[in-house]
Amino acid sequence: MEQIEGFAYILGDDINTDDIVPSHTLTMRDPKEMAKFTLEFVDANFVNNIKKGNIIIAGENFGTGSSREEAVNVFKILGIKAIIAKSFARIYFRNLINKGIPGITLDWDDKMFSNEDQIEISLQRGEIVNLTKKKKVNFVKIPEFLTNILKEGGILNQLKKKLYN
Amino acid sequence: MYHTVAEKILLKHAPGMKELAPGQFIECRIDLIMVHEQLGGRIHVEYEKLGLDRVWDPEKIFFILDHWIPAPTINAAQMHQDCREFAKKYNFIHDMGINKGICHQVLPEMGFARPGMLIVGSDSHTTTYGAFNCLSTGIGATDVSVVFATGNLWFKVPESFKISLSGELSKGVMSKDLVLKLIGDLTTKGAIYKSLEFHGADCLSIDSRMTVSNMVVEAGAKFGVFLPDKTLEKWLEHRTKEPYQIVMPDKEAIYEKTMEYDLSELEPVVAKPSSPGNLDSIKNVEGIEIDQAFLGSCTNGRMEDLQIAAKILKGKTVNPKTRLIITPASQEIYEQALNKGLIEIFIKAGAVFTHSTCGACIGGHLGVLGEEETCVSSTNRNFVGRMGAPSSKVYLASPATVAASALHGKITDPREVL
Ligand code: SF4
Numbered sequence: 069m070e071q072i073e074g075f076a077y078i079l080g081d082d083i084n085t086d087d088i089v090p091s092h093t094l095t096m097r098d099p100k101e102m103a104k105f106t107l108e109f110v111d112a113n114f115v116n117n118i119k120k121g122n123i124i125i126a127g128e129n130f131g132t133g134s135s136r137e138e139a140v141n142v143f144k145i146l147g148i149k150a151i152i153a154k155s156f157a158r159i160y161f162r163n164l165i166n167k168g169i170p171g172i173t174l175d176w177d178d179k180m181f182s183n184e185d186q187i188e189i190s191l192q193r194g195e196i197v198n199l200t201k202k203k204k205v206n207f208v209k210i211p212e213f214l215t216n217i218l219k220e221g222g223i224l225n226q227l228k229k230k231l232y233n
Numbered sequence: 234m235y236h237t238v239a240e241k242i243l244l245k246h247a248p249g250m251k252e253l254a255p256g257q258f259i260e261c262r263i264d265l266i267m268v269h270e271q272l273g274g275r276i277h278v279e280y281e282k283l284g285l286d287r288v289w290d291p292e293k294i295f296f297i298l299d300h301w302i303p304a305p306t307i308n309a310a311q312m313h314q315d316c317r318e319f320a321k322k323y324n325f326i327h328d329m330g331i332n333k334g335i336c337h338q339v340l341p342e343m344g345f346a347r348p349g350m351l352i353v354g355s356d357s358h359t360t361t362y363g364a365f366n367c368l369s370t371g372i373g374a375t376d377v378s379v380v381f382a383t384g385n386l387w388f389k390v391p392e393s394f395k396i397s398l399s400g401e402l403s404k405g406v407m408s409k410d411l412v413l414k415l416i417g418d419l420t421t422k423g424a425i426y427k428s429l430e431f432h433g434a435d436c437l438s439i440d441s442r443m444t445v446s447n448m449v450v451e452a453g454a455k456f457g458v459f460l461p462d463k464t465l466e467k468w469l470e471h472r473t474k475e476p477y478q479i480v481m482p483d484k485e486a487i488y489e490k491t492m493e494y495d496l497s498e499l500e501p502v503v504a505k506p507s508s509p510g511n512l513d514s515i516k517n518v519e520g521i522e523i524d525q526a527f528l529g530s531c532t533n534g535r536m537e538d539l540q541i542a543a544k545i546l547k548g549k550t551v552n553p554k555t556r557l558i559i560t561p562a563s564q565e566i567y568e569q570a571l572n573k574g575l576i577e578i579f580i581k582a583g584a585v586f587t588h589s590t591c592g593a594c595i596g597g598h599l600g601v602l603g604e605e606e607t608c609v610s611s612t613n614r615n616f617v618g619r620m621g622a623p624s625s626k627v628y629l630a631s632p633a634t635v636a637a638s639a640l641h642g643k644i645t646d647p648r649e650v651l
Contacts, residue, residue, distance in 0.1 A: 132421060
């Protein structure tokens, strides 16, 4: 968990939960089926373009809108390992951490990241290395309270340990 | 130390803690949790992972079906079945079924939201109960599972913004105009993680306050809490016999920011497609032709909203190019509207009056928009595709503006018809 590697996929500002999981898919019972519609109205090629292990790099207010956790789940299903954004909506950030996906807040620009750049993230050092661009940047480290949840692979795993130990 | 309302209520719910400050992570006891269709969506899947055969306290769970009721599709019907099965298995007591209305209206109507409480819900607009001087906010399915299992949840203590109100709203201007203006001023990210604390709202009705608390989340806020007053106490008298303690901030409490609004200076506004923060004055959008006008949702489907619409529509007919759909926020409001003769006014004006559900607000049923259609709506979100086809356009506005626009078939300043 402490070291994450992947390829950048750039998204814009104000990507909302209705964008990520369109309302019409919400009553689908199969999460994999739902994931096929991820961001369909915003980036029609997203599902085809995203490769396993990708790291989303987004703008301001990522995940604004509904509390629907499906908006984290679909990314998990699609193999997203971390999301870097200029800012996160509150519920979305909680859902990410609770599901064991690091959400990193960083004010970045296109000199720092482009699509498909190879990225390395160290949560412990609060450092992102762009191997493609040979650049390094620091971010405000995720507080320990939350990295403890990430280390367990999500809050339910952490809770299970507490309940059954 | 001196505290804001949010800090006081969180501290009261954090066992063993004597002090707290913004930025700190704490564990709190939850007084009540609201769940709706999400129970059959993600929640049951997550909760089953814990392998528990009970929930922490079935008394403290409020369960309602409201988004797709009665089920318009087989998928929705199956989701409801999953919900009911779960509710039965874990002995839920407060099971509201499908015939009460929208969660955020029904829960306070039944006296479940009281001053000083800490409430969470599987819906982002859970902030609505802040109108009742309590803290309430939305959480995802995993957080719900944690609360179901333990009754506790982690919080980050938020900074507070003080929103000072004064004066009275003028004719044709509603609290929806206030909150749209506030979101426009703050931007949709301007209050992320913050608790908005509303002072000086004495002139606003409970209905009006609920509209404001409902929409604070569109500026990113975690809470939107009103100070208590006589209006609230009177309201609670009819709704609950449970004891409660009102919560006032300390005079010396620290606010990150203070904003002031003179209600008498406000004018009708809209949020243009496709963001609740895309504020514009009614003057700049007047005359835009509309295919549909929607009055309803947890934001604005209450008695005062229906009353102003009835005032505008009485004895008149909706423009034939426009569909007007009216959905009350609860079945209780439906009944009141029936008894007061409002439904007759609406039907005679050519509106479609539906039972209480989220319906058109979420593009689920009872008023889904087609490609390229334009709608003026009293709801809270106008995201791309929210109310139907991705190319449809939604203007968020007050119930008065919705009714006036339906009358003329184009966006209309309600002050012209009142
Ligand atoms: S009316 Fe709309 S905003 Fe309110 S709970 Fe239902 S879907 Fe959500």
